[in-house]
Amino acid sequence: MSRNLTAWILIGMVLGVIVGQLLHTQLAADVIKESIAPWLKLLSDIFLHLIKLLVAPLVLSTIVVGIAHMGDGAALGRIGTRAIAWFITASLISIGLGLLMVNLFEPGIGAPIPDVAAAKAAVGAVPETSATGFILSIFPKNAFEALATNNILQILVFSIFAGVALAAIGEKGAPLVRGADALAEMMLQITGYVMRYAPIAVFGAIANVVAASGLGILKTYLELLVEFYLSLLLLWSVLIGIGAAFLGRRIITLMRYIRQPLMIAFSTASSEAALPKMFEQLDRFGVPRRISGFMLPLGYSFNLDGSMMYMSFATIFIAQAYGIDLSISTQIMILLTLMISSKGIAAVPRASLVVITGTLAMFGLPVEGVAIILAIDQFLDMGRTATNVVGNAVATSVITKWEGMLEVEEPEYVEHPHIAAHTAADGRAGLDLDESNFKQG
Numbered sequence: 001m002s003r004n005l006t007a008w009i010l011i012g013m014v015l016g017v018i019v020g021q022l023l024h025t026q027l028a029a030d031v032i033k034e035s036i037a038p039w040l041k042l043l044s045d046i047f048l049h050l051i052k053l054l055v056a057p058l059v060l061s062t063i064v065v066g067i068a069h070m071g072d073g074a075a076l077g078r079i080g081t082r083a084i085a086w087f088i089t090a091s092l093i094s095i096g097l098g099l100l101m102v103n104l105f106e107p108g109i110g111a112p113i114p115d116v117a118a119a120k121a122a123v124g125a126v127p128e129t130s131a132t133g134f135i136l137s138i139f140p141k142n143a144f145e146a147l148a149t150n151n152i153l154q155i156l157v158f159s160i161f162a163g164v165a166l167a168a169i170g171e172k173g174a175p176l177v178r179g180a181d182a183l184a185e186m187m188l189q190i191t192g193y194v195m196r197y198a199p200i201a202v203f204g205a206i207a208n209v210v211a212a213s214g215l216g217i218l219k220t221y222l223e224l225l226v227e228f229y230l231s232l233l234l235l236w237s238v239l240i241g242i243g244a245a246f247l248g249r250r251i252i253t254l255m256r257y258i259r260q261p262l263m264i265a266f267s268t269a270s271s272e273a274a275l276p277k278m279f280e281q282l283d284r285f286g287v288p289r290r291i292s293g294f295m296l297p298l299g300y301s302f303n304l305d306g307s308m309m310y311m312s313f314a315t316i317f318i319a320q321a322y323g324i325d326l327s328i329s330t331q332i333m334i335l336l337t338l339m340i341s342s343k344g345i346a347a348v349p350r351a352s353l354v355v356i357t358g359t360l361a362m363f364g365l366p367v368e369g370v371a372i373i374l375a376i377d378q379f380l381d382m383g384r385t386a387t388n389v390v391g392n393a394v395a396t397s398v399i400t401k402w403e404g405m406l407e408v409e410e411p412e413y414v415e416h417p418h419i420a421a422h423t424a425a426d427g428r429a430g431l432d433l434d435e436s437n438f439k440q441g
Contacts, residue, residue, distance in 0.1 A: 005195060009263045012199035013206050016267075020210025032211050040211065043204025044268060050194045054187050054276045056147045059155050060162075061184035062279065062293030067163025068177045070290045075403070076164070082402060083295055086395050087303045088339075094235060094305040094391075095335050098312035101231040103331075107224045108320025111372055150272075156297045184289070191276040192416040195260075202267040209378045221376045228313060232383050235309055236390055243394040246401045250285075251394075257285045257412055258393045266386040269378060271300055274389050282393065284414065286407040287400045295399060299392035306387025307352045310380060311338050314356050318369035334363060352384070353377065 020040075023032055070076060102108075138153050140146040146154035166173035218225060244251040258281050261274035275296065282292045315334055319326050326334070337359055353370060360367045373380065400406045423429070 005198065006260055006263065008199040009202050009260070009267065012202035013263075013267055016203040016206025017210055017215070019203075020207040021215055023207070023211040024214040029212075036211060037208055040204045040208035044201045044208065047194070047197055047201030048268065048270060048273055050197070051270075051273045051276060052150055054191055054194065055152070055272060056150050056155055057183055058187040058191075058276055058279065059152060059293075059297045060147065060159050061180040061187065062289050063156065063159035063297065064163040064166065064180045065177060065184055066288075066290030066293035067160065068166045068173070068180075071167050073164065073167075076294075079291065079294060079399060079403060080298075082399055083298055083395070084302075086399065087299070090239070090303055090305050090391060090395065091308055091339055092335075093238060094308040095312045095338050097235055097238070098231060098309035099316060099331055099335060101227065101234070102313045102316040102320075105223075105227040105231075106320055107227050108317040111224070111317070111321040113321060113372070152297050153301045156301070159297075160294075187276070188280055189416060191280060195277060198264055202264070205268050213375065213378075217375055218379065221373075224317065224373070225376065225379060228310070228380060229383055231309060231313065232306060232387050235305060235387060239305065239391055239394050243398055246398045247406075250397075250406075253409065254285055254393060254397055255390075257281045258389065261393075262386055262389050265389045266382050269381040269385050271304065271385050271388045275300065278389065278393065281412075282396060284410040284412060285397065286409050287396055288405055288407060291400045291403065291405060292396055295396040296392060299395055300388075303392055303395055304384075304388045305391035306384030308338065309387070310384040311352050311356055311359070314352075314370075314373060314380075315359055315365070318356075318360065318372060319365055321369060321372055322366050324365060330363065334359060337362060352381070 023036055027036065067076060138157060140151070140154035140158055143154075143158045145151075146158060166177055240251055240255070243254070247254065258278065261277040261281060264277060265271055265274040278296060279289075279292060282296075283289065312335065315338075316326065316331065338355070353374075357367050357370055359365075360369065397406070
């Protein structure tokens, strides 16, 4: 299965669509919601829980080991500066391209306006956001709490301090560095086990979405879906084109290596679900852990290209649906607002809706308009999450090449180590056995 994981994930997606559509057409909606959906959701939730089990220790160990092995504060600062410059540029491209395409296509004109009361109930309370609150949330007050809650930004901050400190104390910190290195290897080994369950999780996630909504809903929102995915493909072309300028023909190899995490992100609509596999595949592409360990966690908070395009696209789409004409200056202000408010959003399904509702409220636009896209948000989320993976893979690889640290490629698939079986001791090694165990009669 390890070698053919991509094929198994595709099979899971296809079966999920078929089974989900059959359930949608053959069973009543309340039966699906109460009796079928919880079991389908369970299949994907198990996978996501296992992934969350891996993320915190993997991020901690890879950053600590990477910085400690780098042993150069100037190099760390240079990589960080280049990463932030890339993220800001990519954010402007993503949000700006989203605004350009939504103004060009105007998919919101004629979109169905939901009942206000029902829409407000569906959207719920609008969360309050503030720049000071976000900045403060970056810094952990308890490292163990950050690890327990999988707060990637706070883990990143603590890990940078820990990695720099271990590099500074040298040989005294070597045992901790070796321990962190072993922890990272153990987490990637567990990733190999968890990924064998991915096709089942993909089947459950897709079947659950299709069973609830049916494929018929895609016809209702066909124009929005087609135009949004065309915009995403254009963004992919821009990102891959920039990557090709740095990586040359290796950009094709990169896309081949990341297809498994890409498909996992697409089918589960969770960037976080693809993170452990991304580490593994970028290792094999030639990105050293000292860069991927720093870049990926940072990118998963600050470089969500697909989500940023979606937020600008969805905000103007809702304004168009309500017949609100926004001036160029207002749209530029929305762009700048999204540049700030989109940073640090959780890499989990529907996190972008939180930012969209806050932005709508800030500019006096109807917050209940979010209900227009709630019905197909899962299908939109799949595309934007896959784009996040592409954006972070390209960014990490380009920064590595820029630093002159890109290594030779390893085989795309490497067999994971296996625990010994059928040993001579048959599991009794190290025991002082009582001979009565072996007496006959």
